[in-house]
Amino acid sequence: MMTKDIFNKITSIRVKIENSLKDEDFVSISELSKELDQSVRKLSEILKSQQFTDPDRKKLEMLSTEIENFKKSTIAKFKDYTSKVSKQTKMHQAYNR
DSSP, X not given: OHHHHHHHHHHHHHHHHHHHHHHTOHHHHHHHHHHHHHHHHHXXXXXXXXXXXXXXXXXXXXHXXXXXXXXXXXXXXXXXXXXXXXXXXXXXXXXTO
């Protein structure tokens, strides 16, 4: 029962991270990543004392893949965002000269 609640919380955080990535809201992504990390650690602690079921194992594998994809997506989006902001700043500076 407890693991189901944590999986639901992780799913909710995942959706929030996806939305923040779309909105390029990197402040929220940072906070949500910390929350996700805490939830995954809590889940890990609970599962250490239990025997893994096949559905739990599949969920954990999927979660691991999703976390890696979030990491890659965040890096790429942040790189694009900083490049875009840098170009805008340079254009603004050139316009004001």
